[in-house]
Structure formats: structure tokens, C-alpha cells
Amino acid sequence: MLNNKNNHISIMAKQSILITGATGSFGVKFIKNILTSEEYNKVVIFSRDELKQSELQTYFNDERLRYFLGDVRDYDRLNEALKGIDIVIHAAALKQVPSAEYNPMEIVKTNIHGAENVIKSSLNNNVKKIIALSTDKAANPANLYGATKLVSDKLFIAANNIAGSRETLFSVVRYGNVAASRGSIIPLFKKINEKNDESFPITDERMTRFWITLDQGVKFVKDCINNMYGGEIFIPKIPSVRIVDIAKAINSNKKLKIVGIRPGEKLHEIMFSIDDAIRTLEFKNHYVLIPTIKFYERPHDFISNPKGEKGIFVDNNFEYSSDKNDVFLSVDEIKNFIDTI
């Protein structure tokens, strides 16, 4: 069903959706969320590992789900999976910062060549909307993971020109550390705590990170699907945490052992830098980085969004940085969140 006003497809109409990396932290939460409503009549899971997929099949009992084993590096397989798909959420990625430093070509193949394949097969199959997930590490990247995600962001934004007057729209959602996602600090510290180890390893006592829960990430991505022209990098307004406060929230009696920053890590993260400020719009709950390039077939100034909300340009000296954030979570707030997991 088309919403004639903006020629955008409403998320409320029955659609088919494919999620690359659907067996990961984001993917599982996203699927759980969308299956609670009738908005999708087909939900395709696309990832490599058969065990994770068979575990999902046991967990979800829903006829709308389809399981595709495949690798985003493999264009032909993606192209097959995308037949008849209206919306793609591209969540598949390699994302461990140190591992990327040691295995550079592997992360390039998945995060960059994979992105290119998602773009090409989406265009080939006339997919209507594509949202690619990105990370704060892509802003002024200090590590290869962030650099590959920056390249991926640029590929998705530029793809709107390749689409030309076709209906296919590409946007990016960029956010910070997802609390308690696979391989993140909360599961690590909880394991250390259960093992009764003497101390928590802390890279640097000053370290801060942006913080978003999976539920918030899923909701934000869903909102962006309904609110995109194509070409935006959407960034939610989210709080920061001090890494030492996460340790205190898990066990305030345990010592902290300073182990030093890992290969490629930053002390603080930024969502966008001063260099980006000139093209950044602030909305009530989020920012939008507008494209550096012109879209010849469907020009937009992005100042008002499809929902009719108006954005204003941020100050030229503004940098959205995890250490200078207005909102930090307290130890108690972190503790309350951990208790709900």
C-alpha cells in the first residue's frame, strides 16, 4: 500500500523484509519485535551459520519466517534471497575492533564488498527501502572496523544516485555501543564476576561510550524506515556511560585492573565530528547527517522529514562526543538495566 503524500511505503502495510545478520543481537531482537504485529507477511533471515539459524527455528514458531543460509560476500546468493523483498535491514558485519586490525582483508570483504553486494542486489530486485546499520566508530575512524563502516556508509548514501529515478531508497542508521550485545562489555564483566576473578580489566579509567539498548535500537530503526527520503545518516540522541561505572554496577566491591587501550580503540567515541557539523540537522530525538553529494533525480534539503518534523542545523563547533554528552547514566541506572536482562 502506497502512502501517496511522499510516495513512501508505510511500514504498516503488509510487506516482505529481509534482515542480513538476522541471527545476531540486533537481528533477533528486531525479528521478535516485528513478529508481534501483522506488518510483514514474509521475514527472511540471511546469515552464514546453520547452527544459529536452527536455534532460531526452535525459538520462533512463525510461518512468516524464511531461513536463508548465505554470505553477504556472495552476490548470487543475496540476489536469490532478495527476490520479492520490499525492505532490507543490513545488519551483517564483522565488528570486533582488535580482530579487524589483525585480519584486515576479512573485514574489508564482509563490511565493504558485502555492502556493495547488498546495494547491487537491492537495485536488481527493486527493493523499496534499505537501512544499513552503522556505528559511531565510523565517525573519524581510528580503527579498521570503523573505516570499513565509513566506506559502507558512503556506498549506501551514494547508491541513491545509482538508483536515480527508481523507487529504491538507501539510508544509514548510526549508533553507539549496544548494551549487552554479543561480545560486549556487560556479558564479559558478568562472566568475570561469576568466575570470582579478583578484578575487572579496565582499558582506561577515563574511557566513555555511548549507550543504547537493543529495544531502543530496534525502535529507532523502525522509525527511520518510516521517516526516510534516502540519503540520510540517522543518529539517535542517546546517553553516555563511563566504563568504570559499568564495573561498579556489576560489583562495586571488585578491584579494577588497568590493562591499557586495545589495538585501534579510542578513549571516547563520536557520532559526528566538528567537520560534519556543517551538514548536520538536529531533530527532537535524533540528528540527521545530510549527504555530501547532490541527488540529481530526487533532490531534498532534508530540513523537514516525511513526518513533517523540522530540523535545525547544529552549531558549526558542535561535536557529538561520548565524553561531552549532556546525559550520563548513573551507576544505579546501569545496575537497573543489567537487572532487567
Ligand SMILES: NC(=O)c1ccc[n+]([C@@H]2O[C@H](COP(=O)([O-])OP(=O)(O)OC[C@H]3O[C@@H](n4cnc5c(N)ncnc54)[C@H](OP(=O)(O)O)[C@@H]3O)[C@@H](O)[C@H]2O)c1
Ligand atoms: N553491537 C553493537 O554494539 C553495535 C553498535 C553499533 C552498530 N552495530 C552494528 O549493528 C549491526 C548488528 O550488530 P550485532 O551486534 O547484531 O552483531 P552480531 O551480534 O555480531 O551479529 C552479526 C550477524 O551478522 C552475521 N554475519 C556475519 N558475517 C556475515 C556474512 N559474511 N554474511 C552474512 N551474515 C553474516 C552473523 O551470523 P553468521 O556468523 O551466522 O553469519 C550474525 O547474524 C552491525 O552492522 C554492527 O556493525 C553494532
